[in-house]
Amino acid sequence: MIHEFFQLLSGWSSLDTAIAGSAALTAMSCSLPGAWLVLRKHSMMGDALSHTALPGVVLAFLFSISMKQAGWVSAAQEDAFLQLFLFVGAVVVGVGTAWLTEWVQRLGRLEGSASLGVVFTAVFALGLLLIRLDVDNVHLDVDCVLFGIIETAALQKVPGTSIPEPVLVNGAIFLANLLLVVLFYKELKISAFDPGLATSLGIPARGIHYGLMAVTAVTVVAAFTTVGSILVIGLLIIPTATALLLSERLSVVLALSVCLAAISAALGHALTLTVPRMLFSRLGYPTIEDAGTAGMMSVTAGLLFLMALILAPGQGLISKLIHRLRLGLKISGDDILGVLFRFEEKTAMRPIDISVPALVARQNGMRPWMVSLSVRRLLRRDLVTRQTSGELVLTDRGRESAKSLIRAHRLWEAYMSKHFELPDDHLHETAHRVEHFIDDDIQERLQSELNAPTKDPHGKRIPELSDS
């Protein structure tokens, strides 16, 4: 199967390189403003902007065509003017959408997402009307704007060279975005994480907001021809969401999200060439050779996110699961030692009808398998032994370990009783929770703070650490 994958991939041509390159630059240019949308919790603004860009695009087409019809520009210049109008239209639409949303939200005292929903659907509907009203004059490829056909976009070369046009346009946008992020890094960072502080430092929060919207709108419009208006949302948001699972440092998150964007684009195209054919030839549709690259880019980005969600160190589900398992083992192991020590001390009665592991499981609300796992761990570490009757007994090493734990527990009780003036019957629960995390160092400090007490508030002896 892997062999088949690489065999299919060996048909990679220069056109594929052009497509993957265009896609990667588009994705990279989107990931930078998108990162700030995610951090500022305005992700759905990406959705709104990609819809409201429609009237801007339609108006740009109308303007450039009527300028040509009026004889103001030649047919050769028309394209340049169209590009100009497209970007001006994008800025107007971006800022306009943001302003209108804010205005409706403030004036109508509506919830943010509701006012966004009202504004973007209405503006989009306006765009649809504009298309229909002038459908005879404008040969606007609606498919191209709404869906994006990267395969044909990559075929258009910059005049005189062999560089595909999207590479030039989106590359330029990417560099511009990069420059803006570098220049305004501090301002963006502060206003994203602490708008109040930003305002008090004299950073124009509204200016940053509208600037970001304008930049996002321009980026989105430039990405339309390659990926279309809905999938561009994915390129804006997903790489940053993935990066947020992998790192906690902002600069690393930004760099990662640009890399992830490029990877999902290139990988997306590679998967387009291989997976559909492999999948559908097995399902009995041998004629199917590929799927749309734009769609696969988004799916690939989603798969990368899913992988990060499961595998990421620290944030990932598996890593969280392991952490919880470890903690559970430590706590149940400690508790078994503590219970056995108290039996030896005769400060607790040994119940007849229930085994020690079951008792610990019930006390902590843990699953029995977790506790028996930790019993096995204690046996292996030679902290407890099992007598012929099946009862667990502390070994000498286990007794030392348990002593330290009980000491931590009783010192903490003494400390809380002295400083927090809690009633005696409230001390045990808290100490039971904290005892696992009080190491020797803190024990020493508690002891000197309390003038080396020998008894805890319940009158039980605080065990001394043996010198060994």
Add this chain to the structure above:
Amino acid sequence: MKQLLSGLVVAVLGAIVLVEAHNTSEEGHSFRDWPITFSIAPQATTVAHAPEVPTANASPPTPPTLLSRLWRVLSLRDYNTRVVLLGTTILGITAGIVGTFMLLRKRALVGDVVGHSALPGIAIAFLVMEGLSPGTGKWLPGLLAGAFVFGVAGAVSVMLIEKYSRIKPDAAMAMTLSVFYGLGAALFTVVQKVPGGNAAGLKTYLSGKTASLITDDVWLFAVVAGVVLTVTMLLMKELTILCFDGEFAAADGWPVFWLDTLLIGLVVTVTIIGMQSVGLILVVATLIIPPASARFWTDDLRRMTLGAGLAGGMSSFFGTIMSALFPHVAAGAVIVLTGACLFAVSLLFGTKRGVLIHWWRQRQLRREVGRVDLLRAAFELVEHAVSAPIPEFDELTAHELSLADLLMMRTWDAASLQRLIIAAVREGLMHPTGKDTWRLTRSGAEEARRLARNHRLWEMYLMKYAHIAPSHVDRDADLIEHVLDPELVAELEYQLDHPDDEIPQSSHATSVSSLE
């Protein structure tokens, strides 16, 4: 409420029967007289070009005037008009009602996510059905089931991402939307290459086909509307608690998770059914705009639900009529824009939360506060001028108040003070005695005594029970004195053991010092 809703159900069913009846008698010629064109809206979800609606033949020998066309549309003489009008209106009502709960649950954009997420479901359902038995790929219930499954999957994945990672809900929604949509887009390019399977027309399940709604669609809408209305009627109390305070509902033992799931299920149903008939953006808009409009008119959930249904139905109705009048105009877009106009009107004129009423209330409050401040300033001015601790009634009306003196009493500027005085003169509380001098009238003096008394009673209460320092009570009393009603004053008198009609002395001397 229940009668109203069940009335609505009966009305809808009746209307369908009516349409059907007309259908059999008139259908033969209804399409050909004068083609009223409903244009298909090119929606965001269009995967390939929608087939061009044949509008070229829209040039009959003698084009009727606008008025006659209006009459033709309004009198519902065309079968097509009736079906489309009824269909969109039912859908508008249903979406408005469901949308109310989503709006109040702060999940207004869920419809958007769900609608986009449904795309791969349609393609996969097509592929599966085509694989099982070629030629059956476009069986509508199958496609709808696929769309429903993936719509729900989209909503569930948003919840899971929120739960198991630190990704915020907005990003989770945007991600889910575009990943599912991307999968759908990729699969649709695949679907078009399936040999033998006629995939053409599959995209209309996304872009909608408002123009070519048929009676079967309307029946489908009616069934969905019936389900939605029944569920909302039966669960009104539960949904009210859920929307009012979800956390309280959960703490109180209500099955919040299942109620939310039910709501999501309703939204997915409405979105899927609506999407394949009128287009995705229209459904999303109808889920959000009518409830948001209704919010400006009422604080009562039941009224808001009815209002949202009404607004949804109205914008669909008028939007459809407009698009029937003007060929080339996409019905979906016009319906959304009609809704937006309705929203704008509600935003301005809504009687509960509208902008104008809010502005008017603010203004009234400012005037009331200003009147109280002016009279109390006058009272204190007289108090400082006369020797007795508390000014007598005659002294209050006899004393001449000058603009300069009044200006010293508070931090107000001459212009606004003068406006307040003019208003007070108009209300008969003061009368001018010369240039920039006034006296209190009898009613003005009475009012001033009452206000000063309330203010001081409250100050005494604050000092005695809230232990607030005498130098600080003035400002606190300023905030509350405007809302002290007679019962509260009586309660204060009782609590402070204070006899009727006697004004307590000022508890501090701030005003005196400011005079000097």
